[in-house]
Amino acid sequence: MSQAHDQDGVPPDLARLFPGVGADLEEDAPFVAEGLGALHATLDAEGPSSAVSSLPTRVRWGLALGLVAGVVTMVLLGTRRADFEVYPRGRMLLDLGLLLGPLVLALVAALRPLSRPALSTARRVQWVALGLLCLAVSWALPAAHALHPASQAGVGPVFWAQAGSCFVFGLSFAAFAALALGLLSRNGPTRWFPSALGVWAAGLTGLVALYLHCPITELGHLCAGHSTVAVPVLALVLLLRGRVDG
């Protein structure tokens, strides 16, 4: 290792060129007074919801994971899929892993505080790509079974009714999760990437709820009733992006 690595100071030959750089600053009373006034006004205007977003990050992460666990428990106890007993357990774990893995990553990134070093662009791309890959694999897997009559429903005259019902079911959970995550989030409208990840996580929560609820394995139903939950989610992400860029 060269000498420069072991020293804490600026190379003096460079420092001598710009002796003023890094010097202590003059007092700037007007800037401080004006800034403090505006800051106090903003802090005083913060609503009660800021009490939730101000919780320590570990607590917010815990609450977010608890929210997902709550959704899973609620659906399993209340409206679990009719073919639950015959569904191969290994396959179910794989399917849930492909949804919950990206969901947890999205939650962690969405609630990551600004006081931690930012995720690199490469890491962001990796996480988004991994999430999309998991979803693609999840959709590409063949039907786990055809042993239950409920799995064959949702075709014919009831196609749109069943698809619409699933869409509303999934979207309800997604909207509930989005609201809850919105309370936990400290992101302003200018932080589009973590906000978008929050929306993405909410959408995945809706898909998890749908997966545990709906026994229909017919591809058309999955496309029309389940995948479409992504449409309003994507619209919201694009809207966020547009607001930030605009």
Place this chain on the structure above:
Amino acid sequence: MTTPATDESLMALYLQGDRAAFDALFARYAPKLRTMLARRISRRDDVADIVQQTFLQVHRARKDFKVGAKLRPWLYTIAMNLARQYFRRRGRRPETGLGEHEPAERGREGDPERRAVAAELRAVLAELPPPQREVIELHWFEGLPFKEVAVIVGASESAVKVRAHRGYEKLRGRLAGAVTGAGGAGYGRKRR
């Protein structure tokens, strides 16, 4: 003579609900942050806005602050992240307003030789890879020790030293003539 309160003791007071301690931190760091941001962002309103946002986030994230940790790198990490978002939104890299907003550089604007070197430094800095440039800006311009720079950029101290060394070498190479003119060697500038 009373010793000024440390950043950490002020933060501890603020965590107990003392808003005056928060105001004292703002008075201490808002001008420093403004100068740091003004080196990168030319629009003064945007700079003031990011300073505001930084302290707003300090307030919102106050319960994340670990008692016993250093406040300064924590604060600078927030400001740097907000600055990165600002540039990401605008799809461009930071400007290098070196000397433009630096009080200590005022009065030298008439020195054509120094202005030429400053312009060259700006150009060379702009060519550095962002990780090296960021480390040099924090280490040299903000006067932060490598240990704190490492916390801010989320890398190990040794990695940060390597980045700084490489960046300084490039600067030295490009500014060779001016550096020779400035003379002398030997480290040891005292860190704040």
